[in-house]
Amino acid sequence: MLIDDLRRDLPADRLVQDPDVIAGYLHDDAEWAPHGKPAVVVRPRTAEEVRSVVRACVRHRVPLVTRGAGTGLSGGANAVDGGVVLSTELMSAIREINPMERLAVVEPGVVNDDLRAACAEHDLWYPPDPASAPWSTIGGNVATNAGGLCCVKYGVTRDYVLGLQVVTGTGELVRLGRRTAKGVAGYDLAGLMVGSEGTLGVITEVTVKLRPLRDPEHTVAGYFSSVVDAGRAVAAVADAGLTPSALELVDRHCLAAVDRWKNMGLAVDADVVLLGRTDTPGAAGEQEAERMLDCFHRGGATWAARSTDQEEADALFAARRLAYPALERLGPVLTEDVCVPKAVVPEMLARIEATANRHDTLIANIAHAGDGNLHPLLITPPGDDAARERAQAAFHDIIADALDLGGTVTGEHGVGLLKRDGLAAELEPAVLGMHRAVKAALDPHGILNPGKVIPD
Template identity: 50%
Template sequence: MADELTTALAAGLPEGALLTDPDVTDAYARDMAGFSAAGAPAVVVLPRTVEEVQHVMRTATALRVPVVPQGARTGLSGGANAVDGCIVLSLTRMDRILEIDPVERIAVVEPGVVNAVLSRAVAEKGLYYPPDPSSWEQCTIGGNIGTGAGGLCCVKYGVTAEYVLGLDVVLADGRLLRTGRRTAKGVAGYDLTRLFVGSEGTLGVVVEAVVALKPAPPQQLAMAAEFGSAAAACDAICRIMESGHVPSLLELMDRTTIRAVNAMARMGLPETTEALLLAAFDTPDPAADLAAVGELCTAAGATDVVPAQDAAESEMLLQARRMALPALEKVSTATMIDDVCVPRGRLGDMLEGVALIAEKHELTIGVCAHAGDGNTHPVVCFDALDPEESARARASFDEIMALGLDLGGTITGEHGVGLLKKDWLARELGPVGTELQRGVKAVFDPLGLLNPGKVF
């Protein structure tokens, strides 16, 4: 079968697009998720055109070979992990920005375009592509679409799904489907575009996307507020949101995370505080907005409120938040990164509950969060070479997800389900929801070839 597959694929691909050396293909076997199994791919294909993707899918259907679509493999749920004998379809070479239209405020891009590359390209035309995951310098727009990615700006500007207007998708049998629109409005038929966003490559292969842009906002200004407890920080967050303020960023870091960032980058963040809240505004008068929010933080019990004096100080605070996950990864040999989103009013309960879980299992668990939308990222640090500690890490991960559901939340706000949270998705959706979603999968992929074993 391997020879037949290689021969069939090679017949429709240019030189260099087909990789078969196991030492090379093994490098494409997994994303950045821990505790997620990965198989050995039969081949890796790196297409540059839609026609090449169609050829791969037609070949896969004819030979009944599974296909795992991939972007930059920065995902944190195992959604891009290979299965044994599969075709890994890496879309990183499809990296052209095809169009930027300032009148319609859209960009048309291939899936391999890196998020930061698109952001900088549209900025040159006075435009703004808001979704900005922490991995924005590496992650691709196709991967962002696959997982429904978010970022630091979500509290004001929303997540990826709100910016994807239309898609070109190669289906499992090789047909090309065009969904959505280029216009500002459009409600014709079922919203298949939204269906593909967050589908993690299980319904089709995105080969082109029309994404919405916004006018570039003013330079944002940030501030930091220190709190003696997670409850006080949560109170401040609730006051800010209730008051009608619309910050461009509202992020939370616990003491464990602050210490990790300081250890890695010597940022000088305050290590005595239990929670550090970062807020930013990109309004016409950000200093006035920060002053008002600072008063709310003080009323909620902040021990110190420090506004940035200029853009450089603001960027330093934002950089500290972006470094949170890499810093926690240096605490031990492995991490499991949770992605539980809870109602804003339950953030304090979530952080306190995670602290109790960490104490129970004798583990280091740092928490950073997109506080403005309740999306927490508890990071479980553990020694992967210690089986007993690894088991405690897995148990703590599951307890954190259970805690999130008990608080009225969801198991993932932006990282996706992948392999890591399959069992938990079924618990969240319930039997009826699971049955219907499986039915949708069967319509688009009746042979079950697209990213098998993921999500369900």
């Protein structure tokens, strides 16, 4: 029996079989994605313990789902019937922060914001900043190749992963990647693990690249009377050759929800707010902020200004980060994550608006607008099945529109369960075949997060 093996190989307190406790490990934050009932939850403390878990799963051919904080939005961490859920929550040590090599070595359960804070003490910066940064873990960020607000200038998690320690699908504990600044010794298997959503290996340690702490940012805020106008301002910023350090779109549904929750006194006398930032130092930064402001005006802003009040600017960005949990309080939220070429951001936003009308569905919008990564949030009243069906139809239309405009079905949340059909629509059959071949090569027993990512 699997359980006997786990009891033999792990200290007793690593196993969770109490159904009430297991209930907290059944699924991630993706509404409407199905989940199963696991046989057991394990919370290992070491890579060796993770290896024991994987080996037990290999011996008994039992599915293994790895999860960090469960903040994922695609169902990638959802439990499988009769399987094992492996939570990395007890592997939360920051092992090394090395200013000279500009790298950090962390266990997978380290919370993103905790790493950021620890780096700041050394005047260093770990850029990837998903909105879930206060809760999500580096292991989960790596597994989903998480993005965030500063990606528009600084790239995504993939761009910061130097090396990984991983337990493979055959139960081997291996090191992939490197600690040096450069290296091309063999295939980029560390890179292949990034974004593979627990289907190719279980991450037990992460080595990330760091940057020096950056200069304070200038903030530009703009109010618009439609998402399409705001989209035009975004396209204008790209067209002007600017490189903002953030360019976020938040609509009034989101601002109102945050305000009702946190009472932040946010101005919501606009349909859409666009928040731009630049961290270019000195006079060049001042100039960039002015040029961004000009783009906002050209996009049709009803009001726009450079923020002189740092607290006010921070409050607006905090509201952006809180938009998702704030909306969740109002009812089930189905989160989209399409990414389209910058030139078609206005067109895509217009299509989302048309989709909302066509399906009589409330769609709030937040977006990492600067890189065309849009998060329409489909909100339904709790218990209204008809509304839910309409929202599902809207969800599919948005995916189809994104593909039609040359975009992708997932910019940063991952495929998980919610985007498997989308993946099949986006990728050629031969490319799906390559996915299956790689999966079979590295997880020959098919135990690692089966049913996720790759369509049947």
